[in-house]
Amino acid sequence: MNINRRVLLGSLALGATGVVPALAQDSKGLIVIITPSHDNPFFKAEADGADARARELGYETLILVHDDDANKQSELFDLAIARGAKAIILDNAGAEASVAPIQRAKDAGIPSFLIDREITQSGIAVSQIVSNNYQGAQLGAEEFVRLMGEEGEYVELLGKESDTNAGIRSAGYHDIIDQYPGLTMVAQQTANWSQTEAYAVMESMLQANPGIKGVISGNDTMAMGAWAALEAAGRTDVIVVGFDGSNDVRDSILAGGIKATVLQPAYAIAQMAVDQAHRYLTEGTTGLEEKQLVDCVLITPENASRLETFSLAS
Amino acid sequence: MIRTLLLCLSATALLTGCKIVQKAPQDGADAPASHVEQVVLDSYETQLLPHVSAAAVEFGTLRAALAGGLEAAGAAHGIQAAGGGAWNFLTRGEGMIVGGDRESRAATLDVDADGDGAGDLQIQIGPIVRGTALRDAAPFYVFTDFKDQIEFADLARALNSRATADLALPGGDLTGRSVAFEGAFALRSATDPILLVPTRLVLEDSE
Numbered sequence: 465m466n467i468n469r470r471v472l473l474g475s476l477a478l479g480a481t482g483v484v485p486a487l488a489q490d491s492k493g494l495i496v497i498i499t500p501s502h503d504n505p506f507f508k509a510e511a512d513g514a515d516a517r518a519r520e521l522g523y524e525t526l527i528l529v530h531d532d533d534a535n536k537q538s539e540l541f542d543l544a545i546a547r548g549a550k551a552i553i554l555d556n557a558g559a560e561a562s563v564a565p566i567q568r569a570k571d572a573g574i575p576s577f578l579i580d581r582e583i584t585q586s587g588i589a590v591s592q593i594v595s596n597n598y599q600g601a602q603l604g605a606e607e608f609v610r611l612m613g614e615e616g617e618y619v620e621l622l623g624k625e626s627d628t629n630a631g632i633r634s635a636g637y638h639d640i641i642d643q644y645p646g647l648t649m650v651a652q653q654t655a656n657w658s659q660t661e662a663y664a665v666m667e668s669m670l671q672a673n674p675g676i677k678g679v680i681s682g683n684d685t686m687a688m689g690a691w692a693a694l695e696a697a698g699r700t701d702v703i704v705v706g707f708d709g710s711n712d713v714r715d716s717i718l719a720g721g722i723k724a725t726v727l728q729p730a731y732a733i734a735q736m737a738v739d740q741a742h743r744y745l746t747e748g749t750t751g752l753e754e755k756q757l758v759d760c761v762l763i764t765p766e767n768a769s770r771l772e773t774f775s776l777a778s
Numbered sequence: 779m780i781r782t783l784l785l786c787l788s789a790t791a792l793l794t795g796c797k798i799v800q801k802a803p804q805d806g807a808d809a810p811a812s813h814v815e816q817v818v819l820d821s822y823e824t825q826l827l828p829h830v831s832a833a834a835v836e837f838g839t840l841r842a843a844l845a846g847g848l849e850a851a852g853a854a855h856g857i858q859a860a861g862g863g864a865w866n867f868l869t870r871g872e873g874m875i876v877g878g879d880r881e882s883r884a885a886t887l888d889v890d891a892d893g894d895g896a897g898d899l900q901i902q903i904g905p906i907v908r909g910t911a912l913r914d915a916a917p918f919y920v921f922t923d924f925k926d927q928i929e930f931a932d933l934a935r936a937l938n939s940r941a942t943a944d945l946a947l948p949g950g951d952l953t954g955r956s957v958a959f960e961g962a963f964a965l966r967s968a969t970d971p972i973l974l975v976p977t978r979l980v981l982e983d984s985e
Contacts, residue, residue, distance in 0.1 A: 584926065586923070597927055598931040628926045632927040635931060639906075639935070753920060757861045757863065757921060758861040759862065759863035
């Protein structure tokens with residue numbers, strides 16, 4: 465497989481046409497798509513976006529999930545290598561733990577194209593395309609401040625500590641919110657991106673701080689958990705702002721529940737990754753910097769109806 | 779895209795030999811500065827200020843270009859990151875301070891640059907400065923060279939802080955004073971307000 469590809473690339477590089485092997489006519493080869501569990505629709509949207517584009521471009525696909533387990537991810541990389549994948553599209557299971565398997569694939573001649581989450585090193589993956597979480601968090605925080613009327617007590621739900629995105633979103637939130645002396649954070653706790661955990665955390669935070677006026681959440685699943693706890697406690701007056709742009713939160717926004725979220729264009733980012741993989745495989749380069757930031761979009765009642773599966777219709 | 783690539787290529791060509799060092803240089807307990815602090819120390823005066831001065835477009839020229847649409851103005855005068863998003867511009871100009879907010883932690887001055895009495899841009903004078911325009915308007919600060927988004931965001935904040943720390947403005951109301959400015963701003967739409975991060979801000983008058 466690899467030899468064939470090199471021959472193909474070599475002949476293209478020499479400008480020889482008409483000698484392309486029959487290989488290209490059937491399938492362009494296998495693209496392996498690895499993400500966290502599809503239980504979170506965000507990751508399913510990534511897999512769907514990558515799968516659709518890869519098939520359009522003539523590749524076979526193999527869709528796998530690592531369940532945020534670095535050992536499982538490592539095994540999936542071995543599988544991709546054994547299957548002779550042309551490229552791997554990955555939303556990884558840990559910024560540090562993912563470096564070794566991606567290097568292993570690289571050594572086997574298989575380029576990796578990362579989406580959503582970064583790894584701690586550059587020069588191993590070909591592309592790392594991530595949402596501009598900092599810009600997105602600032603958008604969400606500006607809307608949160610506006611909704612809060614620039615004053616009152618609030619709590620923050622943090623994502624999983626091992627995930628860079630949890631830290632960067634919190635930093636982006638506070639860069640804005642901390643400018644307003646009238647806003648006071650009375651509790652800040654992780655719910656590990658989990659809806660059920662967020663429900664429990666919200667219940668206890670609400671008991672300890674009944675005076676809160678708002679909740680800013682590191683992602684939408686936690687925002688959904690928090691909103692359910694607030695509803696159960698009869699506190700639908702509390703302002704909740706999330707991050708991701710899920711259909712669940714979209715529906716809640718349209719129903720007057722959660723007030724806002726920030727869309728990460730997961731579907732489009734996954735498609736960009738496949739496009740870059742294709743360009744790399746056919747031209748030998750993506751023509752782009754390895755690490756790329758893609759802007760997020762604020763979702764409010766005004767535009768929520770145009771949101772579907774992590775993609776905003778224009 | 780192509781232009782971004784060309785910019786990257788030309789920037790690489792210009793800056794060969796002085797590209798920002800990628801790895802955090804120190805991890806010992808006696809580390810003098812973080813990677814980001816070191817980058818700011820190494821580049822702010824020697825690379826960034828000369829780049830802003832060399833690449834700044836007259837504010838009037840830029841506004842006229844923006845009237846023709848953000849994409850065209852961006853392609854002619856701006857720089858955009860590899861993932862797309864905002865266009866970042868460097869500009870210089872003169873005008874009169876017609877208002878502002880010096881009470882806020884994110885203080886601003888409203889400046890009229892075309893003499894009609896209305897503010898055309900807001901100059902951020904800190905201590906809190908919003909946005910990443912100063913970082914993103916310089917082709918030599920590249921996301922790939924930084925460990926993660928947090929470190930890259932820290933760079934933007936550190937550059938903003940350095941820029942406003944260097945401003946020496948008298949206190950009180952500056953309305954009516956003439957000012958010369960140089961700096962960076964970012965736009966996601968041609969109709970967004972212009973929020974400049976100043977690298978140079980000089981009161982010109984006139985007692």
